[in-house]
Amino acid sequence: MRDMSPRDDADIERMIAAIGALPDAPMVMVRQDLEQAGARVLHGLVPRLLGLFMSKAGQ
C-alpha cells in the first residue's frame, strides 16, 4: 500500500487525477448546424424585441 500522508496540493491533484481517471474510450460529438444562413447580429433593445417575434433575436 502506498503512503498517502498529506502532501502538497499539486501532488494530491495528480494523485486524484490518476485514481479518478475516466475510462479512455473516446466518442466523437458531431457538431450540429443551427444557425440560419446570413444571420447578423442585432443591436439595441427595440431591434432585439422585434427580433424575438421574428425569430432573429440577437442575430
Next chain:
Amino acid sequence: MQNSTRDDRDMTAWRMFALAVSVTAGLVAFVFFLRFGIADGLDVIDMLRSGLLLVSTFWLSWGAMLAFVGLTTRARAPVIDRSAPLQGRIAVLVPIYEEDPVTTFARIAAMDMSLAATGHGDAFDIAILSDTRTDVVAARERLWYLRLLRDSNGQGRIFYRRRASNTGKKAGNVADFIRTSGAAYEFAIILDADSLIEGATMVEMTRRMQADPDLGLLQTLPRIIGARSRFGRAMQFSAAFNSPVFARGLAMMQGRTGPFWGHNAIIRTRAFAQSCGLPQLAGKPPFGGHILSHDYVEAALLARAGWNVRLDDDLDGSYEEGPENIVDHAKRDRRWCQGNLQHARLVFAPGLRGWSRFVFVQGILAYLASVVWLAFLLASVAAPVFGPPVVYFPTQYWPLPVTPPDQTTLALALVIGIFGLLILPKLLIGADAVLRGRARGFGGWWSATQATMSELLLSSITAPIFMLYQTRSVFQVLLGRDGGWPAHDRGDGRLRLADAFAASHWIVACGLIGLTLAAVLSPDLLLWFLPVTLPMVAAPFIIAWTSHPGAPGLFVTPQDLALAPVMRLRAAVLEGWQAGSTDDEPELWSGNLHYV
C-alpha cells in the same frame, strides 16, 4: 407499432384540441374586452389592451389545458421484460460547479448504495464531472472524493475529473465526458449536483431504453425534496401534488418529441453524440455564444435526427432540490430566461420538428407573459387618459365596477374566466387527488386541501413579485446584459429583512408608483389594482417571511410521511460524514486506494 400509431393519433388530437381551446379562449377574451372597452368609444389603448389580454389568456389557457389533459389521461408503463439482464454499461454523470462536496458526494454515496441493493450495481459507473473554478472548493472536492471512494470501495467505479477550462458550461462538461469516455457506455444518466435517484429507478430507466431502440432520451419527473422554508415547502408540495398532472399532460402532448430538463434523465450515448454537439452561436452573449438552455435544444436535435424523446411521468424515485427563497428562485429564473430568449434564434433552425419549434416559442412566452401582463396593467392604469371619464362605481358600497349593464356582465364574466383559468386547474387536481385517494400520500384530504389552498394563496401573493423579476430579466437580456453562470446557493436560504429589502427595493418602488398612478389616473379602479400593487409594496416582508420555516404540518408530501429509501441512505451518510470528519482529516490520505 399499432400502439405507437394510436399514441401518435391521440397526441395529435390532444394537441389540436388544446391549441383550439387556448386560441378560442384568447379570442373570446379579446372580443369581450373590446366590447367592454368600447363602451366609452374605441381608442388605441383599448385595442392594445385587448391584444395583450388575448396573448395572456391564450397562455393561461394553454397551462390549464395541460392540467386538463393530465387529469383525463393515465400514464401507461411500457411492457418490458424486467428479468432480462442489463446490456452494456451505464454511466451516471454528476456535473458539479462550486458545490459543497460533502452534501453532493453524500448523495452519490447514497445512489451508489441504492444501485448496489438492486443487484445491478456492477453495470453502473459514476462520473463526477467537476467544472469548479475555485481552488479551495476543488481541494475540498478532492478530499471528499477520497472519502467517498474509501467508504464505498468505489475505486474503478466512481470517477472524478476536473476540467481545466469550463468551456460550454454544463453542456460542454457532459460533451467533454462523451468525447473522452462515451464509447465505454451504452447509456448515460445525467444528473444535477442536487439530484437523487433510487437505484431501482435507474435500473428501470435503463430497461426502458433497452426495450425501445429508437428511444434517444428518457426524462423522469423529479420531485423536489429537502425544502425547509415556507416558500420551498410550498414549491415542494406543488411539485409533488400538481406537477405530476401537468407533466402527464405535457407527456401526452409532446409524445415522441418530449422534453429534456437537463438532469434526472437517461440518454443513449451514441444518439446524443451523433445529434447533440452544440455549436456556439454567432455574436456575444446573451443571444450569442454558448447555448444556455441547452437541454431544450438537445431534445430538439435528438428529435431532428429521428430519435424519440419521451417523458415517463409514471417513474417514481427521481428527486432534486429547489430554491428555498424567492430571491434564489429569481436568480435561477434569470438564467433560464436568458436561455429561453436565446432560443428565439433557433426557432427556424434547419430540420427541426414543428413541435420542437413550438416548444421554443412556449419557453419564450413563459417569460414574455410577465411583460405582457405588466403592459396590460400599465395600459389599464393609463386608459382613462385616452378616453372620456366613466363612472364605474355609482353606488357607494358596491365593490364591483358598474359599466352600462350589459358591459358589467361582460367584464365580470371576463374576470371570472381569467381567474378560473388561473385557479381551476389546481382546484381540479385537488379534487381529483381526494376522489382517487392520492391525497392520502399528502396527509389525507384535509391536509391536502389546506395545502392546496395555502399554495394558491401564496402563489397569488408572490405572482406580482415574480412578474416584476421576470420582466426585469427579459429587459436585461434584451439590453444585452449577460447573467453569467452564478453558482447555486444550496444553503438553508433564510433571508433577513435587510437582505430581502436589498433584493426587492425596486419592486417596492414600482408598487408605490403603481398605486400612485392608479390613485391619480384611475381612482375608481384602485381597489382592483391592490392585489397586484400591495404585494409589490410588501415584497421585502413577503420574501423574508417565506424564506423562514413555517408550520411543520403544512405542505405535507409523501416524503415527509416516509422518507424514500435513497433519501434515508443519504441522510445516514451525511450524518456520519458531518459528525466524524473535518476537511482536514489526515486519515483520508492513508486508505486502501491504489495510485496507478
